[in-house]
Amino acid sequence: MTVVLDNAAPVAQVDTDSSADGLHLRLSGNWTTATIADVDRILRATSLPSSGRAEIDMTDVMALDTSGAWLVHRTELALAEHGAEVRVSGVNPRFAGLIETVRANDDQCPDPEPPANAFVAMVERVGRTTFLVAQESRDLVTFLGHSVVVLGHSVFRPSRIRMTSLFHHIEQAGLNAVPIVGLISFLIGIVLAFQGAEQLSKFGAQIFTVNIVAQGVLREMGVLLTAIMLAGRSGSAFTAQIGTMKVREEVDAMRTIGLDPMEVLVLPRLWALVICLPLLTFFANIMGLLGGAIMATVALDITFFQFARQMSGAVTMWTFWIGLIKAPVFGFIIGLVGCYEGMRVTGSAESVGRMTTRAVVESIFLVIVLDAMFSILFAVLGI
Amino acid sequence: MAAEHQVSAQTVIRVEGLRTQFGSNVIHDGLDLEVLSGEIMGIVGGSGTGKSVLLRTIVGLIRPASGRIDLLGTDVVGCSESERTRVLSRAGVLFQDGALFSSMTVAQNIMVPLAEHTDLAPALREEIAELKINMVGLPLDAANKFPSELSGGMRKRAGLARALALDPEILFLDEPTAGLDPIGADRFDRLVKGLRDALGLTVVMVTHDLDSLNAICDRIAVLLDKRIRVGTMQDHMHDDHPWLREYFHGPRARAARHTDAATEMG
Structure with a gap:
């Protein structure tokens, strides 16, 4: 299956090829923040093999930045997680530093705390506000006393x-x-x-x-x-x-x-x-x-x-x-x-x-x- | 785009005959500056010589009275507003205290430029924000914190992460190590240098920190008499200008050079 996003060269493209050898992803074009929106969607939607070999071929990638490198790395991780044996090939030596940087920085941040039950949250807010109003009134009276003195x-x-x-x-x-x-x-x-x-x-x-x-x-x-x-x-x-x-x-x-x-x-x-x-x-x-x-x-x-x-x-x-x-x-x-x-x-x-x-x-x-x-x-x- | 590692001779910032003034107070007069791709350029000068003003002028926050500023090949003074926005999206700026939007978490702050300038899916924007948080060495739980909950050093790192959100080609830093303890400042220096090496950035930093100048700057631009004198640390040390002598031969400068020599030997 070939996915062509645009015939112009600079746009990021990915060719997916499933054969007996395993999955073969051929990346080409510019893989930068401005150009990867579509390949991100495609890579997310691509069904991943649960075993066998997978190859990510970067020979034709013309440009790369951290976002592009992240996308490659994310795909690599996802494949590996599914149990495939992943190999990234054809990496231009000029990109090696970037890919290395991204690899070293892929820890996941913890998710933000999920919001509490709406009703409970409302009750909590009412209670908290009541408490604050009372506290504020007390402080204002204290301040009043201090000012009068x-x-x-x-x-x-x-x-x-x-x-x-x-x-x-x-x-x-x-x-x-x-x-x-x-x-x-x-x-x-x-x-x-x-x-x-x-x-x-x-x-x-x-x-x-x-x-x-x-x-x-x-x-x-x-x-x-x-x-x-x-x-x-x-x-x-x-x-x-x-x-x-x-x-x-x-x-x-x-x-x-x-x-x-x-x-x-x-x-x-x-x-x-x-x-x-x-x-x-x-x-x-x-x-x-x-x-x-x-x-x-x-x-x-x-x-x-x-x-x-x-x-x-x-x-x-x-x-x-x-x-x-x-x-x-x-x-x-x-x-x-x-x-x-x-x-x-x-x-x-x-x-x-x-x-x-x-x-x-x-x-x-x-x-x-x-x-x-x-x-x-x-x-x-x-x- | 961001893959050239070695310093090539390409000029990314060219300032010619710059004159800035506030009312009758002339800050720069006939100032020329050239910054090459991939280098780290330090800008120093006494108080009130307009270091920050120069930085703000280059990124288009202050309009010069006259002169020409070419940023990545675009004349940012004469060009249209939309063109300027496009060029500036290829540069990141770190303000002194991070200048994070206080109503947003760190991760949301980093996603602001991504949401504004790209059409990436929200999930990918979040992943990129996490990547940048990792890259600037922030602890992972900082992502969901608000700027007011962070220390000064962490706010700077978060500000740097936001400046790096769009993978800029040029990074402007306004006194990045001011207010950091020596360990934090040293780490920040190494972070900037590491990012330059990894991402092929060009860095322009206003600084007072002699250690940073010594440790990471390739060339130093000194603001003197409303103009600029560019050179390496060695060049400036052999200059006879009284201010330069005082600056680069003062006790602090000696200490900075001494530590540097010691680390290199050790």
Whole structure:
């Protein structure tokens, strides 16, 4: 039987000839990685004699590389395993080194472990994840405690705070966030005013749009949006910065020099957010009200003056403070989670990315949980 | 393809009038280099002289400001993207820390170029990956490990196995022995030399390791004053350039030569 793959010379070919003498495989053409795909299939499909003699004739092989040599060697091994007496002939001396190399390196790697039963694997994953979540919560609380202690110390000994670093982070997390926070609040003010006006106009009570905007922005929207922005902008940046430093062993270097990473890395970042978030919230409130007022003027013919008068009746000082009181707490939580996840980075750059994602998700989640708890608290207090 | 053993006079890499710069910072200016088939060429130079930059330029990761680079007869600066990819698939590169894809096992890493550039059956790809793992001297159970589970030396070997996946004609090594202990470095040197002899590779390696230079490099290219000076170890030792004198006559160089002489006698 003759198998011709291609009439052009360079392609690898194999002629199989079964006679009384035994199996005769005549190889020809180029036996290299790029050209052996088809002969691999043919050689795999060739039925092997279980006894007798077999000859692999390499006289007409024009080129050989390790992959080609491996194919020859594999066939030789398979024949030998079947009980045939194998002989490789006509080996060009130029190929001898290659064949020798492949022969010396034919040990088989162990198979990867087969995947466990799908159901068992799922149960295992659920258990493992539960355990990890519990462990992580415990670690986060530990980190919280540690941070509170360091933060508390720094209140009584402000000289422990690294001012350069603090101001750097205030600039990064606070000042640089001003445009985006302002824009978003402004737009949300517009949206609130528009939606409010749409519903209230059905009752002829458009003027109460002002109440919705003022209450909505001051109590909830201003601080919540600012916190979410900062979680995305700064919380993630903290994780990435500290995480990269961990990967490059900078954090370990700090410890050996006698610097406390909590004090050097975590403290300025926490303080920066605790200081910046209230300030940004204040700014966001103003921008939100401004957006609402402009929308009211344009769409509802409520003048600025009317807006202001209606607002002064709609809100008390407490409305404003309720929003602002939450800000430093949210700032603290965002900074805490950002730094905590950064400190948990181990090993590779991949871990930095994973932890950064986690930091953002966790901090937004915690901010909203805390917001709900604040709402309950204020409801109980009756303000 | 990969069967010439002896050093023949064929030029596989020819760099002419190469100029690379980052902004106003000129790294190489009018640099010429010729690498012959089957030789091991070491590239040395002080810190910041652009050894790695030269390597990266030759393999097309950095675009030179001007000059011509012929790799296996193809002008890689001027040619089309697809042509460059085809030529580069005939060269393997080992980066400093292996640069293995961290989300894949070692075996999967080695199979990446095979899957990309050949139409081999998956089973054969696995066999070839195993063969390369054997050839670079990795323990067999490393095949199913992830790069993060390997030591630095093993990662380099795994990176070498991936570089060898397509049976390249040229192998580029970026500081292959940096960060290895002397025993590991010596083994790696012998591995590279053994592979060159067995597979007829041409090897270009950036290195700081005087032992490697002494033990396995046929010629040494020294980056000096934005250009290159090529010669054997002997040539460089008789050169009067102050940097060369300091490099090849320093205490470390003497120690490297001494050990070499001792092993040859013993």
